[in-house]
Every structure is written in structure tokens, then in C-alpha cells.
Amino acid sequence: MREYAPGRLQDVRPVAVVDIGSNSVRLVVYESLSRAPTTLFNEKILAGLGRGVGASGRLADESVAMAKAALVRFRKLCDQIGVFDIRVLATAAVRDAENGADFIQEVEAILGEPVHVLSGKDEARYSAHGVMSGFWRPDGLVGDLGGGSLELVDVKGKEIGQGRTFPLGGIRLEEDSGGDVAVAAKIASQALAKADWLEQGQGRDFYAVGGTWRSLARLHMTQTGYSLNVIDHYAIPATEALEFCRVIAHSELDTLDSIDVISKQRRPLLPYGAVVLEQVLRKVRPTRIVLSALGVREGLLYEMLSSEDRDKDPLKVACRELALLRSRSPAHCEELIVWTDRVFEALGIEETEEEHRLRKAACLLTDIGWRAHPDYRGTQSMSVISNAAFIGIDHPGRAYLALAVFYRYAGLVEEALSPRIRELASSRLMERARILGCVLRVAYLVSAAMPGIILRTSLFQRGDDLVLSLPQDLADLDGSRLRKRFFRLAKIVGLSNALTEVAQK
Known part of the structure; x- marks a missing residue:
């Protein structure tokens, strides 16, 4: 029975790929078969199976012995980890060598799995x-x-x-x-x-x-x-x-x-x-x-997915997993996507399709730093996000996510902001990260990171005023700290005043 591990996804089973290449022999174990696969274990050995094949036509005995020793270890590791599905691939060296078939037999005996020799x-x-x-x-x-x-x-x-x-x-x-x-x-x-x-x-x-x-x-x-x-x-x-x-x-x-x-x-x-x-x-x-x-x-894992899973955005899948593992309420993070949709529309903030996609991802990540000391939540989250094993996102996009969550925790304080991250983002992305950070700072003072609250509020523009409307049963949430953050948001979007009001029944 697998030990309960809060830092890992539950009710998933690891899959592994053994990749027997011309230079390296590698085992990669993934936490699950996912649109955004997370590596659970990764080890390689540079056996150099392809060295000498062009001249001799054969896999060298020394390289074969090195590869086989590694594969014995890989099989044991898969058993320890609890891998339920092992796929074994072999590429050019094994394909081209005259003793490749004999080597494949030995590999299959060691691993107990068939070897798929890939054509070009x-x-x-x-x-x-x-x-x-x-x-x-x-x-x-x-x-x-x-x-x-x-x-x-x-x-x-x-x-x-x-x-x-x-x-x-x-x-x-x-x-x-x-x-x-x-x-x-x-x-x-x-x-x-x-x-x-x-x-x-x-x-x-x-x-x-x-x-x-x-x-x-x-x-x-x-x-x-x-x-x-x-x-x-x-x-x-x-x-x-x-x-x-x-x-x-x-x-x-x-x-x-x-x-x-x-x-x-x-x-x-x-x-x-x-x-x-x-x-x-x-x-x-x-x-x-x-x-x-x-x-x-x-690519092999991608082909193993259903067509429905292939169509998913890998960035959002990875961010949802991180929200599940680190946030106080994944449901609240999902609500923030809808709420910020409304806020950005109300404020007339235009977004490209990619910027819209990145904002959704940022909302999912916005609470991952809550367990850290308050003084370091922003910088810690920025470090985690900028270096995370995300896929489906370029480096300016990483910078946007890191900056938005940094501003959500630290406010518009530039002293602690990494200049190395800031220089990756364009001026446009920087501006939108700052706005989103301010919007999220307001949202968290209203919701306290709990679901079922923020979508009952509305934020809109009335002339030169930015207005936050609260339902009557949430009127007591109004206060000086909320008003201060709300006023800062008004200023950054070019409005002169910020008001909170109680919605009439």
C-alpha cells in the first residue's frame, strides 16, 4: 500500500520510459500519465552503444555490459517506485547493429517488457x-x-x-x-x-x-x-x-x-x-x-493520452496540479479566473489570447506561497514559478506569472523584485502583471482565500470612480485595509477614486 504523501497527487499511478539510445540509456519515471507529465525519477548512463557500430556493424561488448548493468538497476527502481506501466524504446544504434536482436532479447529478459525498436x-x-x-x-x-x-x-x-x-x-x-x-x-x-x-x-x-x-x-x-x-x-x-x-x-x-x-x-x-x-x-x-x-x-506519453487529454492546455494542467498541492482552496483559485475576467472587462483592459491564457494560469498559482513567512511569500513564489517544470510556456510568460504572484503578495514594491526576472518581460506584460497583482490583493482581503465569496461581489467603473460592490451579508468585510488596497488599484488603472458600497436587495 502506498504511503499517503501530501506533496504528491493522489489516486494516480506512475509510468516509466526506458530509452535505449545511441549515446545514453535512461530511465524516466513520471508521476502519472498526464498532459503535463511531472518527473518522479530520472537517471541516465552514457553507455555509448552507438560508438563503433558504423565501422564494425556491432554493439561493443563493453557498451552492452554497461547498458545491461544499468537496466538491472532500472528494473529494481521501477519495482520500488511502484511503476504500473513500463515502455521500452530503442533507437538507431540497436536498430542498425547486426547483434541488435540478441541485445534486445537480453533487455527483454532483464526488464520483463517488450522492446520497441523505433524506425527512423x-x-x-x-x-x-x-x-x-x-x-x-x-x-x-x-x-x-x-x-x-x-x-x-x-x-x-x-x-x-x-x-x-x-x-x-x-x-x-x-x-x-x-x-x-x-x-x-x-x-x-x-x-x-x-x-x-x-x-x-x-x-x-x-x-x-x-x-x-x-x-x-x-x-x-x-x-x-x-x-x-x-x-x-x-x-x-x-x-x-x-x-x-x-x-x-x-x-x-x-x-x-x-x-x-x-x-x-x-x-x-x-x-x-x-x-x-x-x-x-x-x-x-x-x-x-x-x-x-x-x-x-x-512524445510516446502524448500518444498514450486520449484525444480529450491531448487537447488540454499543458500549462493550465500543471498550474491546477500545483494549486491542488499548495493552495488553501483550489476552488477559490478557479473562482479568481472568472472574477478577474469580469474585472478586466469592466476596466477595459485589452488582452491578447496568450495574455488571457497567462492570466488564468496566474490565478491558479496565486496562493502557492501562503505557508511561507509573510515577508518572503512574494520572493519565494517568484522563484518557484520562474523555475518550475512547466511546459507550454515561453520565458516571457514565465516572467509574467512570477511577477503577477509576486505583486499579489508584496504589493508594488520593487526593491525585492529580481531584476533578472523583470528583464524577461515586455513593458506590456509588466503592466498587466502589476494590474493583476493589485486586483488579486483586493480579492484576497475580501475572500480570505475561501471559496463561495468573491463571485458574489462585483467591481466596476462609474465615471472616474472604481467601485467594489458587496452584498449586504458581506458588508462587514469593508474596512480601512481593504479600502487602501482598492484605492491603490484605482490609481494604477488611471482612476481618481475608489469606493466600496453595499448592494441593494
Whole structure:
């Protein structure tokens, strides 16, 4: 029987994916099968199964032994965690090796589960679905760089377009080029030359998937002093990424600034990942590169969902889960969505579709800091939100959520506000975060975070006055503290006065 754990969702069962790649063998256990999957446990070993396959045609004995030892441990971990569904995937190295079938038999004996050896087409589809899972309405080309192959596929919303697999994985390219980066660049250029359909990505986003490309992005992020330590949705203008790739491909890695952020095991493949990305950028000519933390594994989970669950907004799903785990009343957070809809309409505050979506998410998160000391609720919530494992949201959106909840707790006090978070948000998002924070500060003094109260009130504009109307049985909630916050809200929306009144029956 599972121990009751208030910090975990109840009545859900963990699922696991064992991913046997050309470079790494990884176990990821997810808390549940969800539109916004949360990682419960994650471990990998760089077994290098793909190393030498191009030359010998076989998986090396040492790599096989390392992988099998890891899989024995992974099976035991799944039993301890109580995983009810284990999916096992194998990619290019196992697919291409002449002793791959023997290895698969041994893996199935260890794990007690069938191994799904992915074709290149399968890998491209799962990668595309991984990006669809992690991005809200993506539009561009997905590139998934592994150790043995590169998958490129077109995505737009929920539609998967043309795709293809190329023999340009980091390990394979290193071996095929004889360790010569210049030769590797020529191989990559020639492999992509005839794929004219890639030009459909011009002027759109390029979604980069895979450990080597994530390492490149981590290095770029560190060198540029970026404000947020979150890889998912990290975006680099294509022209800047192209120059960065040239530097990485033709430099002594150990002399590069901030190279210590990349593990020594990962570093040898960085130049080859940079070479491939450079050639892809030349061919595709996207506007920017956007990093995805989700790939094949999450694409598999996405395919396991019902069509109804696939249609859900992953950001709202994640925020509702956090509200359930951390707020005093999840129902009250839901009520705030409806109430702020009315308030923003009454105040004539225009929102784009994305801003409207973000405001709903902020309402769900607005009470997650209540257990902290009052002096630190704002800064603690800002830190949690800006670094949370959310998907379906870009970095300016994260900043908006973090700022809105910070202002809800701290008021419009800028001293404790992180300048690194503030610089991610546009002036427009900053303004809307400030307004929402002030609106929520009023709401919480009326409701005390309890459901069934706030929707019985109304807020509207009468001439130059901002009016908060309370029903007669809630008239005693009026007071100096509420009026002070309400007056501050009036000022920030450009009104001269704030009034509270009791509604007539």
C-alpha cells in the first residue's frame, strides 16, 4: 500500500520510459500519465552503444555490459517506485547493429517488457509529438539529434508534416568523419542538400531536441549571462546561433568560456552537434532556435493520452496540479479566473489570447506561497514559478506569472523584485502583471482565500470612480485595509477614486 504523501497527487499511478539510445540509456519515471507529465525519477548512463557500430556493424561488448548493468538497476527502481506501466524504446544504434536482436532479447529478459525498436519514421513522429506536448500550438521544424541519427519533421499545431531521418547523429558523424570537424561539416551539408522540403521552415521556428543541442544551449546561456536557468523554450536568434555554432565547431573546447557547465562526457560531441546545427540553419533559415526539453519519451506519453487529454492546455494542467498541492482552496483559485475576467472587462483592459491564457494560469498559482513567512511569500513564489517544470510556456510568460504572484503578495514594491526576472518581460506584460497583482490583493482581503465569496461581489467603473460592490451579508468585510488596497488599484488603472458600497436587495 502506498504511503499517503501530501506533496504528491493522489489516486494516480506512475509510468516509466526506458530509452535505449545511441549515446545514453535512461530511465524516466513520471508521476502519472498526464498532459503535463511531472518527473518522479530520472537517471541516465552514457553507455555509448552507438560508438563503433558504423565501422564494425556491432554493439561493443563493453557498451552492452554497461547498458545491461544499468537496466538491472532500472528494473529494481521501477519495482520500488511502484511503476504500473513500463515502455521500452530503442533507437538507431540497436536498430542498425547486426547483434541488435540478441541485445534486445537480453533487455527483454532483464526488464520483463517488450522492446520497441523505433524506425527512423517512428523517431521523427515521437519527436514531433514531444514538441506538440511541450509547446502550445507549435509552428516550425523539429530537429532531434541523437547519437546515431538526426530526425527532421515539420509541425504546425496538431499536424505533422513531412519528415525524414538523416545519418547525422553525433557519434556516427564523429566516426564517419574520422574525427575531422571540417569533414563532418561537408558530410552534413551533402546529406541535407537534396532535402528541399526543409526550406518550408524559412521564417518559422526551429525546435531543437536532444542532449547535445541542450548542452550547446546551456553553454550559450551561461556565456551570455541569461536571466533564467531553464532550457525548455530557451530561444536564440538564428543568426546568433549560427555564429555560436561556428565558434564551438572550430575552437579548443577546454579553452572556451564557461565550458565547465558541460560534463566532460558530453564535450566530445559538442563540435559535431554544432556542425549539424549550423548546416541545418543554413538549409532551413528559421527565425530562431527554440530548445525543447521534451522529445521522444514525452512524445510516446502524448500518444498514450486520449484525444480529450491531448487537447488540454499543458500549462493550465500543471498550474491546477500545483494549486491542488499548495493552495488553501483550489476552488477559490478557479473562482479568481472568472472574477478577474469580469474585472478586466469592466476596466477595459485589452488582452491578447496568450495574455488571457497567462492570466488564468496566474490565478491558479496565486496562493502557492501562503505557508511561507509573510515577508518572503512574494520572493519565494517568484522563484518557484520562474523555475518550475512547466511546459507550454515561453520565458516571457514565465516572467509574467512570477511577477503577477509576486505583486499579489508584496504589493508594488520593487526593491525585492529580481531584476533578472523583470528583464524577461515586455513593458506590456509588466503592466498587466502589476494590474493583476493589485486586483488579486483586493480579492484576497475580501475572500480570505475561501471559496463561495468573491463571485458574489462585483467591481466596476462609474465615471472616474472604481467601485467594489458587496452584498449586504458581506458588508462587514469593508474596512480601512481593504479600502487602501482598492484605492491603490484605482490609481494604477488611471482612476481618481475608489469606493466600496453595499448592494441593494
